[in-house]
Amino acid sequence: MNRPTAASAPTKSETMPTPTAVTLERAAIRLGGRTIWSDVSLAVAEADFVAVLGPNGAGKSTLIKAVLGLLPLAAGTAWVLGRRPGDAKGRIGYLPQRHGFDAATRIRGVDLVQLGLDGARWGVPIPGAPGRRRDARRVAEVIDLVGATGYARRPIGELSGGEQQRLLIAQALVRRPKLLLLDEPLDSLDLPNQAAVAALVRRICEEEGVAVLLVAHDINPILSYLDRVIYLAGGAAVEGSPEEVITSETLSRLYGAPIEVLRASDGRLVVVGQPEAPFVHGDRHG
Amino acid sequence: MVEAAIFQRLSWNPLTDLQELFAYPFMVNALEAGTIVAVMAGVTGWFMVLRRQTFAGHTLSVIAFPGAAAASLAGLPLAVGYFGFCGVGALALGGIAGSRRSLSAESAAIGSLQALALALGFLFVSLYHGVLNGLDSLLFGTFLGITERQVAVLLAVAAVAVTLVAIAARPLFFASVDPDVARAGGVPVRLLGFGFLLVLGLSVAETSQITGALLVFALLVTPAATAHQLTARPGLGIALSVALALAVTWLGLALAYFSIYPVGFYVTSLSFGLYVLVRIGRGLANRRRTIMRLALEGA
Numbered sequence: 001m002n003r004p005t006a007a008s009a010p011t012k013s014e015t016m017p018t019p020t021a022v023t024l025e026r027a028a029i030r031l032g033g034r035t036i037w038s039d040v041s042l043a044v045a046e047a048d049f050v051a052v053l054g055p056n057g058a059g060k061s062t063l064i065k066a067v068l069g070l071l072p073l074a075a076g077t078a079w080v081l082g083r084r085p086g087d088a089k090g091r092i093g094y095l096p097q098r099h100g101f102d103a104a105t106r107i108r109g110v111d112l113v114q115l116g117l118d119g120a121r122w123g124v125p126i127p128g129a130p131g132r133r134r135d136a137r138r139v140a141e142v143i144d145l146v147g148a149t150g151y152a153r154r155p156i157g158e159l160s161g162g163e164q165q166r167l168l169i170a171q172a173l174v175r176r177p178k179l180l181l182l183d184e185p186l187d188s189l190d191l192p193n194q195a196a197v198a199a200l201v202r203r204i205c206e207e208e209g210v211a212v213l214l215v216a217h218d219i220n221p222i223l224s225y226l227d228r229v230i231y232l233a234g235g236a237a238v239e240g241s242p243e244e245v246i247t248s249e250t251l252s253r254l255y256g257a258p259i260e261v262l263r264a265s266d267g268r269l270v271v272v273g274q275p276e277a278p279f280v281h282g283d284r285h286g
Numbered sequence: 287m288v289e290a291a292i293f294q295r296l297s298w299n300p301l302t303d304l305q306e307l308f309a310y311p312f313m314v315n316a317l318e319a320g321t322i323v324a325v326m327a328g329v330t331g332w333f334m335v336l337r338r339q340t341f342a343g344h345t346l347s348v349i350a351f352p353g354a355a356a357a358s359l360a361g362l363p364l365a366v367g368y369f370g371f372c373g374v375g376a377l378a379l380g381g382i383a384g385s386r387r388s389l390s391a392e393s394a395a396i397g398s399l400q401a402l403a404l405a406l407g408f409l410f411v412s413l414y415h416g417v418l419n420g421l422d423s424l425l426f427g428t429f430l431g432i433t434e435r436q437v438a439v440l441l442a443v444a445a446v447a448v449t450l451v452a453i454a455a456r457p458l459f460f461a462s463v464d465p466d467v468a469r470a471g472g473v474p475v476r477l478l479g480f481g482f483l484l485v486l487g488l489s490v491a492e493t494s495q496i497t498g499a500l501l502v503f504a505l506l507v508t509p510a511a512t513a514h515q516l517t518a519r520p521g522l523g524i525a526l527s528v529a530l531a532l533a534v535t536w537l538g539l540a541l542a543y544f545s546i547y548p549v550g551f552y553v554t555s556l557s558f559g560l561y562v563l564v565r566i567g568r569g570l571a572n573r574r575r576t577i578m579r580l581a582l583e584g585a
Contacts, residue, residue: 106514120456124453
């Protein structure tokens with residue numbers, strides 16, 4: 001694999017299609033003197049759907065922020081779409097961790113999606129200009145893609161968590177990014193909606209050719225849609241297919257403590273023995 | 287008759303009354319100043335309500351009072367005090383907001399600033415003996431004695447502020463609604479927040495000169511909050527906010543001219559009345575929608 005390294009600057013890859021969406025090599029992050037994780041190496045291929053898993057405080061959101069270039073690496077190298085983190089902003093769609101919009105928020109979904117397209121542009125928008133009409137078409141298209149056309153013109157505060165999440169994914173997609181970073185998009189959703197949003201993300205991956213990093217608390221609703229898994233714990237990370245990573249051996253090594261992975265008769269994975277066990281909450285919404 | 291006592295100057299002939307409104311230069315100046323202020327307050331107020339910064343706006347208006355009092359004490363034009371104090375106040379608020387303390391510590395700090403401002407205002411007023419008439423108009427507004435020069439200053443400041451807001455409209459909207467995503471998309475969220483507080487300070491300084499320091503909310507908050515209730519569309523909302531601010535200002539000035547009560551009272555009551563009507567209307571509409579939905583679900 002033609003993986004860029006620190007020694008060879010990305011002179012070619014700036015014009016050529018990039019071999020990976022995200023590459024980390026022996027990367028480390030320190031926040032306020034504390035090492036969050038270190039010696040993390042991983043590669044996310046184009047159009048891969050990758051889940052970022054791990055207990056609270058393992059640095060899952062930190063990984064997303066490092067890929068965005070919002071946090072500098074303390075050691076190692078990172079490449080995002082063939083460039084340094086932070087240089088690829090325009091080609092990344094980002095959905096931060098949040099608690100949803102409250103009922104008093106008087107903003108329409110369609111305006112929120114539009115902001116993803118032109119929110120960083122200065123100057124007065126002129127209604128009816130050709131660019132505006134092209135933008136409006138793109139906004140309508142992406143809202144249709146996530147299946148939110150029916151409620152995009154209602155204030156977002158009045159919508160359900162799943163409807164809000166679809167519109168936010170549309171906002172992240174509106175500039176045709178090559179990489180989508182979704183920080184706990186399933187967190188406030190009930191189980192059927194978690195599966196529905198995961199299926200939507202899978203479809204987007206395939207149809208739009210977008211690589212997706214999705215931070216999740218619980219792997220089970222998304223397991224059947226995933227290509228790969230990044231598991232963060234104990235200041236380190238393991239990357240691989242779900243079958244490789246979610247095993248008693250791999251997780252025991254990562255935690256440095258005995259961990260047991262059980263497979264329920266319905267295929268759900270249950271992780272037993274970890275200090276803070278996200279998997280066990282598989283049916284906390286049910 | 288009560289009306290006759292309150293509206294002593296009204297002839298009850300609309301045409302003559304309208305003509306009389308524009309007959310005196312002082313009244314023309316007041317209408318011009320009111321128009322300028324209403325446009326600026328409508329625009330910045332809409333963003334302030336969106337950003338949930340009405341507490342900051344209120345603090346700036348309280349700071350406007352010692353500003354005006356200090357200016358009259360020093361023998362300077364009132365505008366110097368209003369713009370100076372509100373500008374410095376906005377910088378201080380920006381500093382408090384920028385230091386990223388917890389929300390409760392932030393509102394406590396802003397509240398303390400408010401108390402100090404009010405205390406300073408009364409100190410300046412008592413140092414300046416025999417200004418009791420002036421105190422009323424500093425707090426509750428006046429439309430008498432606005433000069434053409436003042437109108438020109440109001441216009442210049444408003445033009446600069448509204449132009450700045452127009453240029454930054456989309457990034458400011460983005461940063462207000464969705465700061466995390468905006469920051470990730472390259473929008474200078476903190477700079478915009480600081481810049482907006484400065485523009486807000488200028489707006490409060492302008493509005494204080496018509497409504498008085500204590501009634502700034504009548505023009506800055508109430509029309510904007512009403513507009514937010516009426517529509518979730520940003521462009522239409524801003525237009526509506528300006529239209530409502532203009533309506534209550536013009537009507538308030540006209541009523542004040544023909545009657546014995548101060549202009550601040552009319553502007554405040556009119557905008558408050560509008561807000562209450564819209565809230566009631568929306569409440570009824572929501573109730574009807576809920577009942578219909580429940581009926582549909584039950585069917």
